[in-house]
Amino acid sequence: MAIYPVCPHCGSKQTSRVENFYRCSECRKDFGREPYTDNGEKMTDAVKGLRFRFGDLISGSVRLRMAEDLDSCLWEVYDTNGGDLDKVADVMNSEEWQAFKNTLLHDLYYYDWAKEYIPVNDGREIRGNNEWETAVIVSENEEYICRGYDAYPVYWDKFMSLLDPFFNRLQRD
Secondary structure, eight states: OOOOOOOTTTOOSOEEEETTEEEETTTOOEEOOOOBOTTSOBHHHHOOEEEEEEEETTTEEEEEEEEEETTEEEEEEEEOGGGOOEEEEEEEEHHHHHHHHHIIIIISOGGGSOSEEOOOSSSOOOOSSOEEEEEEEEETTEEEEEEEESOOOTTHHHHHHHHHHHHHHHHHO
16 A cells, blocks of 8 residues: 655645645645746756745744855855844755755645645644744745744644754754
């Protein structure tokens, strides 16, 4: 019996493979198709950067910015919690950058995420009054933004694990 990924739309494990993508039998939505830009280029080749912010206006936030530069990716991560600024910057080689993009687009199904996540008043515990926003940058005129306030995508924990190595550098440097 084949194991298929969890649906990024509803979190169901009741998914099946259909040609080169997946279908969820719970919410009836498809996911996992190869994403393309507005100009028809594969997204894994076209993505030029990423912006991520997590936190709130009162206590501060952590941020990550990535920008492709020729055959590498420049990145910087900073923490503005408590009014101080802690910042680290470095470079990823092209293989690391490509692996990052592949994980984001093909393992975490980023392009199948909803654009907004807002908590439902269903009695579940809220994680802590936090806003977040992430933007995958393709060009000056094209980016895909997802954001939320105390509600998160199905693949949130795996997404945060992808970003952890960058944020962990704040603690070491």
